[in-house]
Amino acid sequence: MNKKQLLEFIPLTIFLIAEICRCLHLPYSSMVMVLCGFLLSCLYFAAALWLYAAYAIHPMNRIIAGFSFSTAIVALMFSLSNWQFWRVYSILGLLLLGVPLVISLFNYKNIAYKQILYRSIFFIVLLSSVFGYKSFWG
Structure with missing residues (x-):
């Protein structure tokens, strides 16, 4: 794991652990979730x-992916x-996550x-599960 992936992985892990703790109503988990979420959304946007500079991805596609990932993280916090x-x-976040998904599916041979495809699928599954949890049991 290189430094860029580690810089992305650590706040994402803390954010996901804070989300789980928030669902369990542990103290200070909301504050940690909001701080890590805004840090991670700023990092993605x-x-x-810089995160995807090592890959041969068009800069506009990198910006679109970063914007949709940061919107998904803020939707998770909301x-x-x-x-x-x-x-x-949440619905807006899911719709915006469809854009990098479609872009990466058109360029699937590359x-x-x-990398963008896997992250898009991860955030779609995560946001859909939280949306389903909040809609039916929350």
């Missing part, structure tokens, strides 16, 4: 060009924190786009 309009933001 502002540093998307959903789990019971903030206003969490349903709208190995570089598989």
